[in-house]
Each structure stands twice: as C-alpha cells, then as structure tokens.
Amino acid sequence: xxxNTRVTAPAPxxxxxxxxxxxxxxxxxxxxxxxxxxxxxxxxxxxxxxLGIVYIVALVLLLVTAFWSVDSFTGDxxxxxxxxxxxxxxxxxxxxxxxxRTVGVALAVTLIDVALALPIAFFMAKVATPRMRRxxxxxxxxxxxxxxxxxxxAWRSVLSQDGxxxxxxxxxxxETIGYGLPATIITLSYLWLPYVILPIYAGLERVPDSLLExxxxxxxRTWPTLRHVVFPLVLPAxxxxxxxxxxxxxxxxxxxxxxxxxxxxxxxxxYTNVGAANNLPLASAIALIPxxxxxxxxxxxxxxGALDNL
Amino acid sequence: xxxxRPFRITLGVITTVILVVVYxxxxxxxxNSFSTSTSLTWPPPGFTLEWWGKAFQSAGALxxxxxxxxxxxxxxxxxxxxxxxxxxxxxxxEFFGREAISLLVILPIALPGIITGIALNNFFRTIMGVPLxxxxxxxxxxxxxxxxxxxxxxxxxxxxxxxLEEASADLGAGVWTTFRLVTFPQLRSALLAGxxxxxxxxxxxxxxxxxxxxxxxxxxxxxxxxxxxxPNQAPIVSVIAVVLVLVSIIPIYIAQRxxxxxxxx
Numbered sequence: 379x380x381x382n383t384r385v386t387a388p389a390p391x392x393x394x395x396x397x398x399x400x401x402x403x404x405x406x407x408x409x410x411x412x413x414x415x416x417x418x419x420x421x422x423x424x425x426x427x428x429l430g431i432v433y434i435v436a437l438v439l440l441l442v443t444a445f446w447s448v449d450s451f452t453g454d455x456x457x458x459x460x461x462x463x464x465x466x467x468x469x470x471x472x473x474x475x476x477x478x479r480t481v482g483v484a485l486a487v488t489l490i491d492v493a494l495a496l497p498i499a500f501f502m503a504k505v506a507t508p509r510m511r512r513x514x515x516x517x518x519x520x521x522x523x524x525x526x527x528x529x530x531x532a533w534r535s536v537l538s539q540d541g542x543x544x545x546x547x548x549x550x551x552x553e554t555i556g557y558g559l560p561a562t563i564i565t566l567s568y569l570w571l572p573y574v575i576l577p578i579y580a581g582l583e584r585v586p587d588s589l590l591e592x593x594x595x596x597x598x599r600t601w602p603t604l605r606h607v608v609f610p611l612v613l614p615a616x617x618x619x620x621x622x623x624x625x626x627x628x629x630x631x632x633x634x635x636x637x638x639x640x641x642x643x644x645x646x647x648x649y650t651n652v653g654a655a656n657n658l659p660l661a662s663a664i665a666l667i668p669x670x671x672x673x674x675x676x677x678x679x680x681x682x683g684a685l686d687n688l
Numbered sequence: 689x690x691x692x693r694p695f696r697i698t699l700g701v702i703t704t705v706i707l708v709v710v711y712x713x714x715x716x717x718x719x720n721s722f723s724t725s726t727s728l729t730w731p732p733p734g735f736t737l738e739w740w741g742k743a744f745q746s747a748g749a750l751x752x753x754x755x756x757x758x759x760x761x762x763x764x765x766x767x768x769x770x771x772x773x774x775x776x777x778x779x780x781x782e783f784f785g786r787e788a789i790s791l792l793v794i795l796p797i798a799l800p801g802i803i804t805g806i807a808l809n810n811f812f813r814t815i816m817g818v819p820l821x822x823x824x825x826x827x828x829x830x831x832x833x834x835x836x837x838x839x840x841x842x843x844x845x846x847x848x849x850x851x852l853e854e855a856s857a858d859l860g861a862g863v864w865t866t867f868r869l870v871t872f873p874q875l876r877s878a879l880l881a882g883x884x885x886x887x888x889x890x891x892x893x894x895x896x897x898x899x900x901x902x903x904x905x906x907x908x909x910x911x912x913x914x915x916x917x918x919p920n921q922a923p924i925v926s927v928i929a930v931v932l933v934l935v936s937i938i939p940i941y942i943a944q945r946x947x948x949x950x951x952x953x
Contacts, residue, residue: 407862414781417863421777422789425770425834429792432831433804436811440803443810455814498706501699505691514703516940521710523936525892527912528929532713535720535728542716542730571710590691600692621798629800632894632913645802645895652899658810665806672799676791 437669444662455658463663473647477667480643483563484627490567491574491623492616499575500608503582504590515579522572530636533565537637557639565637566627573626574619581615582608614683624675628668644668714933721926726919743927752911759822759907760890763829767886768879770830771837779845796832804832805899812900820902828900829893833886840882841875848874877946884939 410417447460467473502514521529536542537554544554555561585608593603631645644667651661716730721739723732743749778790796804808828812818852874856866894909901910912928915921 403864404862407864410863411857418777418781418783421773421781425774425777425793426789428766428770429796429831429834432808432811432827433796434792436807437803439815440807440810443814494706497699497702501696501703505696505699512944514707516944517707517710519940519943520933520936521714523888523892523940524714524933525909525912525929526894527909527916528717528925528932529713531912531916531925531929532717535716535730536713538728540727540729542712545730568710568713571706600695625798625800629802629895631802636916645800648802648806652806652809658806658814661806662810665803668800669803672803676798 440662440665443659444666446659448657448659463660464666466660467663467667473664473667476642476644476647479559479641480628480645480668481671483559483566483643484624486563487566487570487627488574488620488623490563491571492578492620494567494571495574495578495619496616499579499582502575502579503585504587518572518575518579526569527632527636529569530565530633533561533568534636537561537564557637559638559641561637561639562634562641562643565633566630567623569633570623570626573622577615577618577622578612581612581618585611617679617682621675621679625672628671717926717929721923721930723923726922728922739923739927743924743931746924748906748911748915749908749924749928752906752908755822755906756891756908759825759829760887762826763833763890764883764886766826766830767833767837768883771834771882771886772841772875772879774834775838775842775845779842780850793838794835797835801832801893801895802899804828805896808896809899820900820905822902822905824900824902825897825905825907828896829890832893832896833889836885836889837879837882840878840885844875844878881943881946884943888936888939 410420443455444463445459445461447456447458447462448454449456498514498518502511502518506514534557537556538544539554539556541554547553555564589607589611590603593607598607629645631643631649634641634643634646644664647664648661651657651664655661719732720728722735722737723729724734724736724738725732774789774793778786805828808824808831809820812820812824818824848871852870853866856870861869892909893907894913897907897910898913901907906914908928912925916925
C-alpha cells in the first residue's frame, strides 16, 4: 500500500505536528504497514476459511460421497469405496438420455439468450440517448428482481390450455405449445436473459465510441465494423453471459417441474435421489456430470478473459 | 458515431419487441391477481380484490417474508465483510494462487445451484451431522453472495488507485485511520450496490435453499413453491408476485442513483 520511499535526512522537528501516541492500535498499524505479507494473510484468512471450509471441502466431500453407497435395508450410508454409482451413471441409458437432453436445453437457451441480448445490449450501449439508456436499464433490471418462481409461474399461465397464448393464436387456427421441452427452453431463456444482457451491455459500454468512428472514417460499413471491431472486443463479455445461462440451465429442475411436463433434466434426477429416494451417493454421482461439464466449459473459456467479466 | 439509420431503427424495433415479450408474462400475473378464476384462465372471467385482502392476512406469507428478510440480511452482512476483505487482498497484492482464489470466489455462482445445494446438504447432514436450520441457509446464501460484493468492490478499487491512500499514509495516518477516513468512504456506494444485489440474490434463491433449509424453515420462495399448485392459493401467489415486483423498484432506483452520481463525478 505504501511506497517504501525513505527520507534520507531527518526532517527538522516541527512542533505543530504532535508525535502519534503509542497505543496498541498504532503499534499494530506500524507493524502492518511494514509487513505487507502479514497484511495479506490477515485479509485473506477469514474469506479463505469460509470459502475453503464451507465450499471446497463440501465439493470435495460430494466427490467422495459419490464413491460410497446406501445400505438398502437400513437406508444408512456405507462409507466403503465402490464404483457402482459411477458405473451406473456412466452406463445407464436413462442418465445418457437425460444428460444429452439437459446439455441440449442449456445450449439452446444460451444461443437464444445471446441472440436476443446482443441487439438489445447494443441498442442500450451505443444507440440510445443517456436518458433512454437509464430507462432501458431499469426495464431490463426490473424482471431480474421479480422472483424466479413468479416468472416461471407466469409462463405456466401464459402457456396453459386456457392461457393468453391460446387466446391469442386460436383465431388464427394455432394452439398453445403446452408444457414440455419447448416450454422449458422458452421459460429458461426468459429467466436468464437479463443475466446475459448485463455483462454484454457492460462490455459494449467499455468499447470506446472513437473506435467505431475510426472504423467508419476508414470506410468500414456497419456490419464489417461490428464483425471486426466490436465483436472481438465484447467476446469475453458474451462468454461471461453464456456462463450464466449455460450453468443456470444445466442445474435447473424447478422450471422443468413447473412447465416441463413429463420431461426430466439432470437436476430432477439429483433432486429425487436426495429427497424421495434418499440415495445421496447416487445423487452425488449424477451431480458430477454437470460439474465436469461446467469445469470443462470454464477451462475452455479461461483464456478469453471471460471470467473477469462476470 | 456513424451507424447506418436502418440498422439503428432495426435495433430499436428488436429491443421494443423483446421488452414487450419480457413484460407480457408479468402483466398476465398482475391481471391474474385480480381475476376471479383460480386456474389461470384467460381472459379473466371477472375481477375481484379478494386475493389482495387474503394475501395481506395470510400468516404463512407474512412469516415467510420475515424469514426471508432475516436470512437475506445476515447473508448480506457476512458477504459484505468477506467480499471486501477478499477484494482488498486480490487488488492490492500480487501473490501465488491469486488466480485460483478469484476463481474460487465466482465458483459458487458459476456452478449450477443444485451442485452448491447438494454439496452443502451432504456436508451438513452426512459429514458434520448438523441438523438443517435457518443458519444452514444463511451459510449457504452468504457463500454465493460474496461474489456480488467482490465484483463491485474490486471494480471500485481498480479505479481508485493508491494515490489517496499513499497521501494519507504520508501525512501520518495509520492503517486503520486510512481505511476509516480514506478507503471506506470511497467504497461506500460500491458496498451499497453490492449489498443490494446480494440481498436480492438471497431473497429470491430457491434451489440452494430447498437443499439447506430445515423442515420448519419457510423462506418466501419456498412458500411460493409450496402454494403455487394449490388452486385456492395460486391467486395469492400472484398477489405476492406483483408486490415483489413493485417493491423491487426501490433498490433499482437506489442503484441507478448511485451509478448516476458516479458518472457525474
């Protein structure tokens, strides 16, 4: 924090500035300012203790639990090493189908959200007047603060058999898409859209207008400018947004319960095995699938600087 | 800036359409909260204020609001302290493992909620033998709220630089005095913004909450989920939903004022 510039000659004593009194707080302060490593250790100890103990240990133990099993008579967990759960999850056709379906839903949601977020974020950051921008920001943020459940529930009522969608399209011979995978994809895209808009908007705001002007001065039309100037600059922000929509979709099970009809996602399998089936080891083994996928994704995008844009 | 006019108009139209689609479901909920139908029928067969009266007398709903506020307040307080400490450490020091720690902070929200939920459920119940309660929810919420405080504070620290703190130290202020009189006042609005987000995140969280809440603990999202599919409770859920959206305008307004002040500075 302080630069170590030493005054070589002792400054002449100035009686107007009293010497600081020697209190324990002062002594500690002096010690800390000359020992940056101690300062760092003190700053880090509490948060690392919390995140390390609560989170990392819990995650590691989840991994360990996946190798345990449940005694089928007593329902207690047997802490003996077994590969049964892992083998079941890797080879069971149910898990393969559901994994493919879940990843498919997460990818579809992510693509839809990016496609919707790009124009709206660009309009907010580069076209709208400052006043308009503030209004738009509020309009994008307000649904974010509305409860997750309320929004899923809203789509349940929009898509229901006597819902507004049926009412709107019935005169044209259409009918509501009802509950199922498409409804899940629509609802999840709706839920995570603000999470994708905000990082992209922040990323676009950091792109200086002068770059766009330079590009058009050099003869760049709108599309080439967007493709060769804007896009590379906001790519990390876009990827940051996709982390949200992808990861949040991958673990969701509540939206599926509300609008998904009979289709299951990985989250549902985990949830039933924790609750009704009371088989934590199997649930842990299933949970490893999204963990591996997300870590793979984070590893892939690590070098793009996306993680700094979250 | 020279973007072609058709391009700007197209963007404006797309933006408008998206925002309309975003608000239609919320409006449907608003209208449903006044509807005489209990089964989400559109158009509503008639209008009534019955649900609004019932919602404000529903003991379950009010209790749930209270529980949610307690959880969110404590989780926010914890995450404010931890988030500030960790952002000071990461912004002001270069050390081995710095990247790993910054990944560690975002991990609780980068991983799906169900992972955090089941990991903590397993940790509390199977490993520690601690019964689930309101405090296990608080611990879980604080863990994923740290990142919102962290993001706001570290962005502010990056912009502040070290000049003022160095000046303060040169003038003889110790570490504490500098933090109290120089660093903290400059962080205040970032802390408020981060704290608001943390509060909102905790108040609305359902997935991690289901896995870490004890049997008697009903936060507002849990209450909503429990009552959503009950025919006579569904309109009350709509009322709660409308109130939540209306109340949420206050923090958004504050956050906007804060960022507006910064831009003017």
